[in-house]
Amino acid sequence: MIGRDTTAFLAVAREAAPDFGPATARAAFLVAPDGFARAEQSADDNRYMAAAEAFDAGRAQDQHRALHRALSTVLPTVCFAGDPDTPDALFPNNVYATAPGRYLVGRMRHPVRQREAGRADIRAFFRDVLGYAEHDLSRQPHPCELTGALVIDRARGLGYCGLSERCDETGARLMHEALGLRATLLFDLAPGEYHTNVVLAVLAGRAALVCPNGFADAAVVAAIAQVYGAGTVMLSPPEHAAFAGNAIALSADRVWMSAAAAAALTPASRVALSDAGFAVAEVALDAIEAGGGSLRCCVGEIY
Template sequence: MKQTTNSILMIRPVAFRMNEQTAVNNYYQKVLDGLSPETVNARAQEEFDTFVNKLKMVGIDVTVVQDTVTPDTPDSIFPNNWISFHESGDVVLYPMFAENRREERREDILEILEDKGFLISDFITDYTAAEEDGFYLEGTGSLLLDRENGKAYCALSPRADEELFIEFCEDFEFTPVIFEAFQTVNGERKLIYHTNVMMCLGATYAVICADCIDDKKERKMVLDSLRGDEKEVILITEAQVNNFAGNMLELKGTDDRRYLIMSKSAHQSLTKKQIAQLEEHVTILSSSLDTIEACGGGSARCMMAEIFLPKED
């Protein structure tokens, strides 16, 4: 399987705001004082549109779907948490922690993709029934797929259940790499809500905040796994994670040129050495996502659901 795709799905928000239901364990979310909900959404739309234009300009195939006013889905801008699309034609639906995020799942998106020539298998793998029992696995936010090496990485959290993760790995023939990752919140170590906040997998490299993995044996296991697959490991700090430097995604543009997509704040937080290390592998593309990061507690990677589906000839 290939690691990097040229095609992504993005959802343009209509009522973006800080989601009170996700803030209970997403410690990156902030209240922007003095801004009306309309202003927050308008700023998010502006950031979204600028970001999409930058992606399209380098030849990335972006399918933009407009969100709807009802139901109320303030986090719809982050579709990678509820759906994933695979080379086999498989589509996977994931169980979501926040009740209002479950409303983001839309069947019409599959029709839109089929109209664009993407081929989808008749059977959808659906783990959403686990929500009824209080178990969650939030898509490629919770699990990072090293497709070429057949591994899946997962930092366990209230949004990433171990048994569900293992079930996914068995269903799709990935070897599970399981650990816990933490961040400091008001002097306490708390579980990081999504793996893709502290880690990014490219075809030939990995960006990771090893300091987030408090258990030394787990940290060594994860780093050994990455290096064993001959990936260059580029270490970032917890301070850089707070600027969303772990929340990146590698995509292909024109002529299969590889780009590492990230926010402006992530880019600015990187050192010259880290940028030089990354530029040995990819071209960096960044865009300002300040409002989306502050209110949503997610960044560039969360906004893009990769499409690996086969296409009609």
């Protein structure tokens, strides 16, 4: 099932057992912020991006290394070199995604990001080192920015795809089919939002961080809340603005987010996460956040 009908989606979601696959990744990959700078094409539809003078490439490198060290304490984490010709490449989850035995290459909207899809070393890593089959969506015309646009409940095979200039309905269907998901709910993001993973995070298949202001239709927010019940954490506008929704669970007991996001969490949000079984782990990423993304955007998952 794929479409905008929340009733049809809920009919599948309520019956979806957590047996689709592992709830969290077995490894992760990063791309170093070499040449980190404001990409004007990306800034065209990313309101979170700072002005050029706010970028500090050296500090971004230091924070990215700290992120690599931190994630490596939880699961194997590899880091590919960056490229000054691809200043957004430190957000690789938009371009590459995996499912057991295969990897996807996404179709990016902006030419500056389309260059990332041609990385021979990253493709060879998945193909030749991991032995994954390739599913290349980068050469077709419909934007589909992978796990930036599509938030996935890996345990139950459910997708939540926010449509914007970064992902259209055909692109969403291509991702849904490539991942073999049981059901994908399509919806419009609120004006000014560019990626779903800034306003929604599904944590190990049993909880969700939701930024209601990021959705054009409140009925979609209500549907997500029905799926995750008491595990639904509704984030306030200040939490949303601090990237608290751009979080990820890489194990069953911990949710990772930036230090700024963690500082913005309300006591109620912390209690809700604790009740769902998650401790909050944080890494300072303020320099990286100038680029319009935060911790989850930096992390590519390997399933």
